[in-house]
Amino acid sequence: MESPYPAHREADVALRDGSTVHVRPARGDDRQAVLEFLRELSPDSRMLRFFTASANLEWAADRMTEVDHRDRVSLLATAGADGRVVAHATYIKAATERAEVAFAIADTLQGRGLGTILLGQLAEMAEENGIRVFEAQVLPNNRRMIDVFRESGFPVSLRSEPGTVIVEFPTSLTAEALERFERREQTAAVAAVEHFFRPRSVAVIGASRARGGIAGEVFHNLFEFGFNGPVYPVNPQSGVVQSVLAYPSVLEVPGPVDLAVVVVPAPAVVDVAKECAEKGVRALVVISSGFAEVGEEGRALQHELVAVCRSSGMRLIGPNCMGIVNTDPNVRLNATFAPDARSRAGWGSCPRAAPSDWP
Numbered sequence: 001m002e003s004p005y006p007a008h009r010e011a012d013v014a015l016r017d018g019s020t021v022h023v024r025p026a027r028g029d030d031r032q033a034v035l036e037f038l039r040e041l042s043p044d045s046r047m048l049r050f051f052t053a054s055a056n057l058e059w060a061a062d063r064m065t066e067v068d069h070r071d072r073v074s075l076l077a078t079a080g081a082d083g084r085v086v087a088h089a090t091y092i093k094a095a096t097e098r099a100e101v102a103f104a105i106a107d108t109l110q111g112r113g114l115g116t117i118l119l120g121q122l123a124e125m126a127e128e129n130g131i132r133v134f135e136a137q138v139l140p141n142n143r144r145m146i147d148v149f150r151e152s153g154f155p156v157s158l159r160s161e162p163g164t165v166i167v168e169f170p171t172s173l174t175a176e177a178l179e180r181f182e183r184r185e186q187t188a189a190v191a192a193v194e195h196f197f198r199p200r201s202v203a204v205i206g207a208s209r210a211r212g213g214i215a216g217e218v219f220h221n222l223f224e225f226g227f228n229g230p231v232y233p234v235n236p237q238s239g240v241v242q243s244v245l246a247y248p249s250v251l252e253v254p255g256p257v258d259l260a261v262v263v264v265p266a267p268a269v270v271d272v273a274k275e276c277a278e279k280g281v282r283a284l285v286v287i288s289s290g291f292a293e294v295g296e297e298g299r300a301l302q303h304e305l306v307a308v309c310r311s312s313g314m315r316l317i318g319p320n321c322m323g324i325v326n327t328d329p330n331v332r333l334n335a336t337f338a339p340d341a342r343s344r345a346g347w348g349s350c351p352r353a354a355p356s357d358w359p
Helices: 028-040 043-050 057-065 114-128 143-150 175-197 214-224 266-279 296-312
Strands: 011-014 020-025 072-079 084-095 098-105 133-138 157-161 164-170 202-205 231-234 259-262 283-286 315-317 323-326 333-336
Touching (some): 011 175, 020 296, 028 057, 043 098, 084 114, 114 133, 114 175, 133 143, 143 164, 175 315, 175 323, 202 214, 214 231, 214 333, 259 266, 266 283, 266 296, 296 315
Parallel strands (some): 259 283, 283 315
Antiparallel strands (some): 011 020, 020 072, 072 084, 084 098, 157 164, 323 333
16 A cells, blocks of 8 residues: 655755755656656666666656655655756665665766765665665676765675675664764755855846945945956846946856846846856845745745745845855955945845846
8 A cells, every 4th residue: 555645755955065956755747757867867877777778768767656655665856947857766675674775866966975865865764664674786886886885874784796786784874874964964054055155256136337226236345345256247227337247137147157146126036046047056145125024925926936946956045135245365255235344233134125227
């Protein structure tokens, strides 16, 4: 009998480099998405997962989504606004208190700690369902997967058989495993805020030609404080902002953008955030007000903004905030509208940010 869908197992998780993915249990209707994921794997990755580069992917997608959330469990990691599958992990009960475990991770995400995260989640679910031991069959040349098991903190045992390595370990999280997972979370948390406080480039979306207003002062302060990187003004109504060439959209900025500071009217923020996600922006600071602090309509808009950031892996500070500062002389970031960069006592929430030269 199939157990209820374990919705409490859904979570956004940070990887080693600070990027995020959404992890959730698989469902039967995920078959097509899983099939597309398998088709996008490199021949080497398919070989390491299925022991053959010519695996029947249609059959594999069926098996990987035939779940009961108890004896047959699958986890998916998804990324991007379209929720594409980027990883799959599964265990299948093989005998009393034992299960076989297997993983497949998109080539572009390998080495970022996602395998370890999925392993920990699977182990927790297995232990809850009475499974005490995991077993995995790994090709001898799959060093990355073997290292995932060895570095997990679980007491792993390995034995060689013809053409394969058998890995066994208990599903219970030991003190060592818990400590390692905590260290990984700390590393991911630090990496996640790196693009806020040590960005290589900044775009000010809604940057204004006029000084004195919020949108004008944010852009001016970045220059006055001496940020050690390019600052791109973005405003579709202004070809030049404070003597700097401006761009009509963040998508037209010629170089990469690590940090985007958004100072546009609240109704335009979600669309701006979507463009930032498409650009590959990693950190978003929304100074604009008009969100949860103004009532239900603003709260709904804020939920939509958060959803865009979560689905794309962008980190968010705000909305309705003063901005951020890093006084490190190697960075010199003042992305605020404070009139005096040296005096910030008593900061609070900002007034409504509505630049006059934004459409």
